[in-house]
């Protein structure tokens with residue numbers, strides 16, 4: 001198994017008490033069965049607190065019952081984790097031990113990333129130049145999970161898309177180039193009928209985002225308001241790095257979906273919303289807030305991607321109208 005890491009990966013360290021938006025608030029922490037079994041064996045006050053805090057949620061996952069203001073019950077007044085302090089880092093559940101580290105496993109190779117939803121990761125992702133230059137590889141022959149030919153096509157197309165997004169041009173032009181290039185790639189991979197309803201794309205986007213589930217209810221209004229036409233030239237460099245983050249995190253999903261336009265549509269929508277959010281927030285905070293409310297929610301991501309893929313109001317022609 002080969003492993004590929006973006007340039008910013010090794011620099012990540014949790015900033016714990018200095019974190020402006022801790023992952024210990026608002027998010028459900030799913031506890032893996034090995035960790036739960038250990039927690040059941042712990043003696044003393046912390047053991048009792050652990051056992052009382054775990055319950056089964058509506059999805060059948062074992063999670064911690066959040067305390068007031070949706071805080072993790074083990075997030076102490078000193079802003080540090082009681083489990084980490086009392087039992088040691090090795091006894092954090094897998095969710096807490098790994099976040100914000102991500103692994104995308106493609107049978108014979110694994111790509112690593114950091115989740116943009118973590119403020120420190122967002123700072124690194126937006127600050128890194130040439131972060132994915134080490135991701136040059138070829139698909140292995142004889143892999144049973146996917147067609148090596150298709151994976152090779154996708155790896156090449158992703159590299160070409162990354163080059164288009166890295167060109168010395170305004171971002172809105174680079175996104176158009178990426179979309180047009182991937183229309184050609186799509187024709188090679190699978191038949192694709194986008195359908196099209198000419199519509200006010202910003203209004204359709206606002207409708208979609210107003211219907212999502214939000215961790216913080218204020219986010220619904222803030223993000224829905226940011227679903228508007230956008231001029232991307234204020235933050236060309238960080239937005240280009242965000243576009244590459246989304247490209248490397250999602251593009252190879254096309255090995256299952258056979259849809260290479262979807263990751264580019266997702267980049268356009270994300271760039272537009274983050275740009276509009278950044279009128280009132282620093283760009284890294286805007287990106288982190290948006291990611292926290294979308295990428296960290298399986299339901300929201302599924303809804304966004306399904307809608308962008310199948311709703312003709314989000315044809316690539318209509319989406320391009322969002323870019324002024």
Ligand code: SF4
Pocket residue numbers: 013014015016019020021022023024099100117118119120121
């Ligand atoms: S969000 Fe990131 S920096 Fe903040 S506490 Fe969690 S892992 Fe640490």
